[in-house]
Amino acid sequence: MTEPVxxxxxxxxxxxxxxxxxxxxxxxxxxxxxTLSTGTLYGALQRLLKQGxxxxxxxxxxxxxxxxxxxxxxxxRVLQAEVERMRHLTKLASLRAAxxxx
Amino acid sequence: MTEPVxxxxxxxxxxxxxxxxxxxxxxxxxxxxxTLSTGTLYGALQRLLKQGxxxxxxxxxxxxxxxxxxxxxxxxRVLQAEVERMRHLTKLASLRAAxxxx
DNA sequence: ACGCGATATGTCGCGTGGTGACATATGGAA
DNA sequence: TTCCATATGTCACCACGCGACATATCGCGT
Numbered sequence: 001m002t003e004p005v006x007x008x009x010x011x012x013x014x015x016x017x018x019x020x021x022x023x024x025x026x027x028x029x030x031x032x033x034x035t036l037s038t039g040t041l042y043g044a045l046q047r048l049l050k051q052g053x054x055x056x057x058x059x060x061x062x063x064x065x066x067x068x069x070x071x072x073x074x075x076x077r078v079l080q081a082e083v084e085r086m087r088h089l090t091k092l093a094s095l096r097a098a099x100x101x102x
Numbered sequence: 103m104t105e106p107v108x109x110x111x112x113x114x115x116x117x118x119x120x121x122x123x124x125x126x127x128x129x130x131x132x133x134x135x136x137t138l139s140t141g142t143l144y145g146a147l148q149r150l151l152k153q154g155x156x157x158x159x160x161x162x163x164x165x166x167x168x169x170x171x172x173x174x175x176x177x178x179r180v181l182q183a184e185v186e187r188m189r190h191l192t193k194l195a196s197l198r199a200a201x202x203x204x
Numbered sequence: 205a206c207g208c209g210a211t212a213t214g215t216c217g218c219g220t221g222g223t224g225a226c227a228t229a230t231g232g233a234a
Numbered sequence: 235t236t237c238c239a240t241a242t243g244t245c246a247c248c249a250c251g252c253g254a255c256a257t258a259t260c261g262c263g264t
Contacts, residue, residue, distance in 0.1 A: 003191075004251065010198045020212045029194060037252050042214060044250090066212075083192070083199045089105075090185070090192045092131060096112045097185045106222070122241045142222050144243060149221085168241075 001082050004040045008048065009071065009079045016057045016070035019045065045069065053078055103184050106142045110150065111173065111181045118159045118172035121147065147171065155180055 011017060011025040019041060026036050048054040053075035057068040071079065113119060113127040121143055128138050150156040155177035159170040173181065 002250070006191075006195065010195055013198045018212080019214090020210095023212095037254095038212095038214070039216085039253070040251050043252095047250090079199050083195045086188070086192045086195060089108075090188045093108070093112055093185045093188060096115045097181050104221070120241080121243090122239095125241095139223055139225095140241095140243070141224070141245085145221070 001078075004036055005044050005048070006079075006082060007034070007036065008041065008044050009053070009075065009082075012054060012069060012071050013076070013079060016068050018066040018068045022069075048075070103180075106138055107146050107150070108181075108184060109136070109138065110143070110146050111155070111177065111184075114156060114171060114173050115178070115181060118170050120168040120170045124171075150177070 007026045007029065008022055010029070011022045014025070017025060019038075023036055023038070023041060026034060045054070049056075049069075052072055054069045055072050057070040109128045109131065110124055112131070113124045116127070119127060121140075125138055125140070125143060128136060147156070151158075151171075154174055156171045157174050159172040
């Protein structure tokens with residue numbers, strides 16, 4: 001699981017979104033310091049769909065075609081597991097890296 | 103910063119090691135569930151040397167050539183910063199992913 | 205009426221870097 | 235003396251992030 005993919009899942013964990021909305025949400029999450037390029041985003045979305053971690057979400061037939069996505073049950077499970085993994089790794093890293101230098 | 107690279111730095115943060123030792127240490131860190139392939143390891147070591155995050159460490163002229171490495175000051179700084187980044191991201195991810203499913 | 209920036213979705217080529225297979229050599233133990 | 239752990243490395247393949255480019259609409263200000 002790469003970081004861009006994690007950020008996409010995290011964005012969809014809050015609520016269903018369409019592509020551009022994910023882009024903006026990730027920017028907010030990273031306080032403007034993080035940006036997903038569209039190449040990264042739409043590539044990731046395609047892979048996530050194929051893996052069954054996200055699915056198309058029928059938004060109320062709005063104006064121009066907005067393809068909204070949401071997490072599947074499997075996607076939620078995967079995300080939970082990944083976050084758990086991160087917690088372990090971060091804890092380990094904190095211990096290991098804390099070797100008396102500023 | 104990719105995960106394999108992080109694991110290498112974490113391994114060297116504890117003490118200077120040579121390649122094979124890093125491999126074994128990472129396996130211990132991941133409780134046997136994580137393995138670094140030699141391709142990943144030696145590729146990463148070359149890059150880390152070029153970046154100046156690690157350096158060769160003169161071990162007491164042991165038997166067969168063992169190339170020991172240790173973190174440079176810069177490497178330690180980078181690792182600290184990365185761990186800090188992980189802490190933020192993990193915190194964010196924990197909040198976002200905690201949406202009422204098991 | 206016009207233009208421009210935000211909204212919105214997508215493609216493509218480049219380069220980085222992880223992966224597994226393969227290669228090779230030595231030390232020590234059964 | 236055979237075999238496994240120790241030890242270091244290379245190579246081809248592939249996945250994926252990234253930036254540039256392409257395109258279309260909406261709404262607002264002038």
